[in-house]
Amino acid sequence: MKSICLRYEAHNDFIFCSKPSGMNTHGSDHDKMGWVELLSQIEFSLQQDLLTVHRLDKGTSGALLFARHREAATELSRLFETHQVKKRYVFLTDRRLDHLKITHRSHIEKKFNQFVSHNNKEPNAETTFEWMRPLGKYFLWSANPKTGKPHQIRLHAQDLGIPVLGDIDHGGSLFVRLCLHSFSLEFPWKGQIQHFQSPLPFWAREEFKSLPLAEWLATIEKRTSTYRFDENDCLRLSHLENPKFRVDQLGPVWWVYWYAAEDPNHEDLTFWQNLGLKYKKQILLRKMLNRGQNPNAQLTWKFGEIPEQWLAQENEVQYEMRRDQGLSPGLFLDQRENRYWLRQCSQDKTVLNLFSYTGAFSVNSALGGAQQVVTVDLSKNFLDWSRKNFELNQLNPDSSKYEFWTMNSFSFLKLAAKKNRKFDYIVCDPPSFSRSKEGIFRIEKDYIELIEMILPCLAPNGYLLFSNNYEGWSQNEFERRIQSLPGVKKILPTPTAGLDYEEANEPHLLKSLLIQSS
Secondary structure: OOOEEEEEEEEEEEOEEEEOOOOOOOOOOOOEOOOOHHHHHHHHOOOOOOOOOOOOOOEEEEEEEOOOOOHHHHHHHHEEEEEEOOOEEEEOOOOOOOOOHHHHHHEEEEEEEEEEEEEEOOOOOEEEEEEEEEOOOOOEEEEEEEEOOHHHHHHHHHHHOOOOOHHHHHHHOOOOOEEEEEEEEEEOOOEEEEEOOOOHHHHHOOOOOOOOOOHHHHHHHHHHHHOOOOOOOOEEEOOOOOOOOEEEOOOOOOEEOOOOOOOOOOOHHHHHHHHHHHHHEEEEEEOOOOOOOOOOOOOEEEEEOOOOOEEEOOOOOEEEEEEOOOOOOOOOOOHHHHHHHHHHOOOOOEEEEEEOOOOOOHHHHHHHHOOOOEEEEOOOOHHHHHHHHHOOOOOOOOOOOOEEEEEEEEHHHHHHHHOOOOOOEEEEEOOOOOEEEEEEEEEEHHHHHHHHHHHHHHHEEEEEEEEOOOOOOHHHHHHHHHHOOOOOOEEEEOOOOOOOOOOOOOOOOOOOEEEEOO
């Protein structure tokens, strides 16, 4: 069972959800999915295509409504067209208006590929604005659109001289996001009033008084408004939003990967200390050194009492985290959806996990009911750690169903081929670079040899889940390089990466393929 799920509220005929800022309501073409396609795929497993009856601009967050079948879509569209759906928005501006409540009407039309508002034509759009409260140097307003023209609230706010903060296309001041939020929807349905309210964004709450924390609050809110998760779960809190760092929540600890060439300064350290106090989290900041940098440089800064080991969970699976075992605490979160997928596929299957690190794929295979799980890594320390993760999930690592091999993965594949061992699923997530007594491994040079050694170890119609983080090629180029190899029957997509990483239509650092053998 998934413990990290998209946020939505399901009814027999429709679903309510809160769209994050920065995501289109629907996709522009087949390879650029919007929120409705992602929700259909991730939560409804493509068994049900949700139907769009209501749209929000890409930058607008908040309450959104989708129909679950054609009849509901027809009726909901009628309710929107006849203005029976009450919509309430909130927005922030840095301009003052000497009115507490005002209704604005204009004619909105598309001109030269953009929407414009005219006051000298017959009105076709109407919005009522009501002042709510000051927030530091900003002003919070509500907007109730009677009609539903594109960009209506943004255009009408501009007409009144109170453009939405972050709406630079319509006169607003620069900000980290568009400060417009669909707060609530209300409409009659089968004799009852349906009401849905989306939580207020950070910029609309009393604690927001100034800009310095806005960038961080926006990244946190993207995750909290997208997912349901608790304080013990693992997910990425900040990915590419700031080039200096990336942040993972690992249960009670926030693990900060510091990528800036310079050390964090006093202002940086104060920032992380204050965040730890604000969110009641222990924070470990670890500098990520490039090869050739000073190995004696300070690598970590701690805020709070961080133990050497602690527990965290991902999709209800327990893992031991360690702060003193290298650049990673023990779990690569970008593989979350792949691990969950393998768990669902493993019943009565044989699974081989190469370059296994701390055995997360192996644990998920075992929990999924695999009849045999073989875990291979060159490091005895990592294999002992894998066994610990088995025990944390009430799995006996000494069972005859489980094998742990302290061995180079290439050497194991040679041995497996010699003994004609076959596996239904093989997982291979090699490092981009590694050095051992057998030599140097570089993914861009050695991946062909590696895959050619794996394919003979797959059972007929078996699957190889092959992943890498090499930045020298794209997902499409990686696929092209693989598809012509002998023994490759079919290449299938792996599960959609979590939205705590890149958006669905952005290039992903993690490249994954599901290769079916002939």
